[in-house]
Amino acid sequence: MTHSVLHTFKSALTAAMSAALLLAAPLSQAQNQVFRVSAIPDEAPTELQRKFKPLGEYLEKKIGMKVEFTPVTDYAASVEGLINKKIDMVWFGGFTFVQAKERSKNQVTPLVQRAEDEKFHSVFITTKNDIHKLEDLKGHTLSFGSESSTSGHLMPRSYLLAAKINPDTDLKRIAFSGAHDATVAAVAGGKVDAGALNISVWEKLVAEHKVDPAVVRVFYTTPGYYDYNWSVRTDMDPALKKKLTDAFLALDPKNPQDKAILDLQRASKFIPTKAENYTAIEAAAVNAGLLKK
Incomplete structure (x- = not known):
């Protein structure tokens, strides 16, 4: 095989291999994606x-x-x-x-x-005997969940504001637990007087006997929202x-x-x-x- 023929053969082989690799790439990427x-x-x-x-x-x-x-x-x-x-x-x-x-x-x-x-809901919970409605929260401590939580902060805050209660000025102190289950733990452990959280997490914790609803009770459930x-x-x-x-x-x-x-x-x-x-x-x-x- 002459040098020029060998060179042409190698070039063709390289091109064929490159084409094969290109064809295989999308397939392997899809498999590995x-x-x-x-x-x-x-x-x-x-x-x-x-x-x-x-x-x-x-x-x-x-x-x-x-x-x-x-x-x-x-x-x-x-x-x-x-x-x-x-x-x-x-x-x-x-x-x-x-x-x-x-x-x-x-x-x-x-x-x-x-x-x-x-039609989702938030619940407000407490262990305190003197808290029965939102207005009773004045002067008490309250835990929300995360600051960016819909059911653990935004909607509970908006229903407090609708009840003419400004959480930042009318409550003794507000805290952010970071998560719904952490809010329940804070209320049950006496770190705060009340808390607001997602109703489905509350119902799950009650069903799993991780909280006693006779001790930690719901005193307000919000209207429904998306x-x-x-x-x-x-x-x-x-x-x-x-x-x-x-x-x-x-x-x-x-x-x-x-x-x-x-x-x-x-x-x-x-x-x-x-x-x-x-x-x-x-x-x-x-x-x-x-x-x-």
């Missing part, structure tokens, strides 16, 4: 991981990608993670969704929510968006495997949602001075 999911840290990280595991395994089968749960340290990190493409889908509270929508200039889309999130949702970036591939939405909507409580997933999510079923559902939350946040427009 990880779909990253997170949630606002409104409960202990171990609890969030436990709740998500069966749902993550279910979603893997439905979207054909590896699904990983990525915990975040605070509510703001869940917003930044989604906007900066470090996370692909987040379980937001209503207020955190509004913050993400505002921060991203409307580049966040809510896909689904639990049926329960159409709350949690699963959100993605607006620029996500529409086909993937549809696969995710369909996967959530297909969860059937009559199927034992699906019911186990739904129970961990404290959901009877998932339903579609849209950004317009959260306009009341946005208005409440602006009114409470927690969102600057």
Whole structure:
């Protein structure tokens, strides 16, 4: 084989190998691609991981990608993670969704929510015999959850303001526990006189006998409001968006495997949602001075 023929053969072989590698790259990337999911840290990280595991395994089968749960340290990190493409889908509270929508200039889309999130509630709890209504909180200490929590801060604050109680001036002291279960622990342990939290976490703790409702009691339940949702970036591939939405909507409580997933999510079923559902939350946040427009 002459030098020129050998050179041509090598060049052709190199070109063929390069083409083969190029063709293989998208395939291997798709196989190695990880779909990253997170949630606002409104409960202990171990609890969030436990709740998500069966749902993550279910979603893997439905979207054909590896699904990983990525915990975040605070509510703001869940917003930044989604906007900066470090996370692909987040379980937001209503207020955190509004913050993400505002921060991203409307580049966040809510896909689904639990049926329960159409009319969600917060509860106010206490161990004190002299607290029976919101007005009785004057001069007492109160714990909210996280500052960015819808059900643990924004909506309880907005119902206090509606009852003509300014938590910052009418209460002896307010605290932020960081999570709903931590609020219950603070009230039960006597660190504060009262607390406000998400009704579903309260009901879960009572059902698991982690709190005695005869000692720590609910004295006020808020009216219903829209709350949690699963959100993605607006620029996500529409086909993937549809696969995710369909996967959530297909969860059937009559199927034992699906019911186990739904129970961990404290959901009877998932339903579609849209950004317009959260306009009341946005208005409440602006009114409470927690969102600057």
